[in-house]
Amino acid sequence: MNTAIEDDSTLTDRYQTTVPASIRRALKLKCRDRLHYTVRPNGEVVLSRAGDEPSQDPVVAGFLAFLERDLQAHPENIRPATTSTFAEAERLTSGIEVDLDETLPVDDDDA
Structure with a gap:
């Protein structure tokens, strides 16, 4: 420019x-x-x-670190995602519509 x-x-x-x-x-x-x-x-x-690279959220980073430690300590709890897993997720979220362009509600603490 x-x-x-x-x-x-x-x-x-x-x-x-x-x-x-x-x-x-x-x-x-x-x-x-x-x-x-x-x-x-x-x-x-x-x-x-x-x-x-988005800035790292400390809460998300802490949660991911927790998950990593837990998965390493308890690998027996790891299960594959199956067709029935995805079918159950679709069942649980059916009828839920998300509009990413929807106007956000007014926050009381921003006023």
Whole structure:
């Protein structure tokens, strides 16, 4: 990018915004790509494409470490996923619809 690209967007009541098309094109962003924000001491914000590695959630990391220890200590509890396992999962989740684009409910603590 040889020339500076500047654009504006509006913050919604949920503190969300749409990344302007000019910025999406410049960063080659696609749906579900991650963004990285850097706030400099002077208040300037730098928006960039996030790396491929998502930041590690300490709760998830702890849970995965627990699972690893448990599986190593008790390998006899490991069972293969079978056709009936998947059939049971489908039965348990039948009728549940998920809309990944659905608006999130308002959080009381964000107000």
